[in-house]
Amino acid sequence: MAPILQSSQPWVEKYRPKQVKDVAHQDEVVRVLTNTLETANCPHMLFYGPPGTGKTTTALAIAHQLFGPELYKSRVLELNASDDRGINVVRTKIKDFAAVAVGSGQRQGVYPCPPYKIIILDEADSMTEDAQNALRRTMETYSKVTRFFFICNYISRIIEPLASRCAKFRFKPLxxxxxxxxxxxxxxxxxxxxxxxxxxxxxxxxxxxxxxxxxxxxxxxxxxxxxxxxxxxxxxxxxxxxxxxxGYPVSQMLSQLFEVVVEADDISDEQKARICKRLGEADKCLVDGADEYLQLLDVASNTMRALCNMPQEFSYET
CATH class of the missing domain: 1.10.8.60 (Helicase, Ruva Protein; domain 3)
Incomplete structure (x- = not known):
């Protein structure tokens, strides 16, 4: 067995499947997309389901299998819609990329290289409603030269005019x-x-x-x-x-505490609301890089104050 070596590359990227057929536990999705790749005529697509189930991996694999390493950068635009989610981004960056036509499809080796581009919008359910409405018009105008891949956790947060224009693929928990x-x-x-x-x-x-x-x-x-x-x-x-x-991470402890609080019969709704509010704030702070030990202490102290009906104090955010 090889020795344990420290690598600067995240293992999530290092071991990300490179082809659609290698995506785990999504048999129906893989079957349909494999057939689609044979014709290289992809519709707009909407991938939805819990995090960490292969949605982004599948979208990237499709793009790589269609265009290969040479054309990938010029034919594929990747955006995280939770960061780039305003209407100005749709009107500028997305529209400018979508409007540029590409040459007729010409196969390069094993890559079909179809005559369209792909825009991958990760976390699309974080886009504002105005941005989604503007995006609908962009899809209508440039559908012949651009395909959109939407990736989200909650399909209910995608407006119906967008969702109805896409082939939908549900990803199951592993x-x-x-x-x-x-x-x-x-x-x-x-x-x-x-x-x-x-x-x-x-x-x-x-x-x-x-x-x-x-x-x-x-x-x-x-x-x-x-x-x-x-x-x-x-x-x-x-x-x-x-x-x-x-070594359970703090996020797991908070998740378990949330379940205990919600199911408890001897805690009032007001007390549950105070505790759950602080749990949500702590979870957001952890995502932003706050200190885990301070967040755990803060949740514990606020939980005790809520159970004793004491007024709420300040929160640790660092």
Missing amino acids: SEDIMGSRILHICKEEGLNLDAEALSTLSTISQGDLRRAITYLQEVVGALLAACKSGNFDLANKEVNNAIAE
């Missing part, structure tokens, strides 16, 4: 068996020997999100490697297994 096999493959490639307990814990923490599981695994290995270099202890597979089996 089962523990599928996630386990993928994680074990990565461990084999990286020289890790993950035991059954650690693998089960990793699956529980990730809740069907393979991206989260891979990221957490790499975080644990990276932290242990850093500690090893500082002379704290010798790195071994046993340390990796222990760290995963025992």
Whole structure:
């Protein structure tokens, strides 16, 4: 088995499937898209489902299989709609890219290179309604030369005029068996020997999100490697297994606390509202990079104040 080496490349990208047929656990989606790729005549597409189930991977794989490495940069525009979600982006960046026609399709080796471009909008459910309405008009005008791939978690947040113009593909949460096999493959490639307990814990923490599981695994290995270099202890597979089996991230603790609070019969609705409000604020702070220990302390103190009907105090955001 290869030695454990620290890599600067995120494992999520390193082990991302390069072809549609390699996407895990989405058999119906893979079957339909494989047939579509044979004709290279793709419609507008809408991929929706829980995070970490292969939506973005599938969209990128389609684009790579259609255009190959040479034409990919000139034919594909990738945007994260949660950042670029205003109407001005639709009117400028998206419209300018969509309006430019491309030459007639000419196959290059194994790549069909069809005569259209692709715009991939990740997290499209974060776009404003005005931006989505403007995008509808852009789709109508330039449909002959541009295809749109929308990626979202909640299809209900996509306006009907956009959704009705797309072929819809639902991505299912990954089962523990599928996630386990993928994680074990990565461990084999990286020289890790993950035991059954650690693998089960990793699956529980990730809740069907393979991206989260891979990221957490790499975080644990990276932290242990850093500690090893500082002379704290010798790195071994046993340390990796222990760290995963025992080290629940704060986000998982908050998720478990939320379930306990919501299901509790001896807590008033007002108290639940105060606690859940703080849980949501803490989750947002963690996404923004706040300190996990301070967030956990703040949630705990605000929960105690809510249960004792004490007034709410300030929140830690750093």
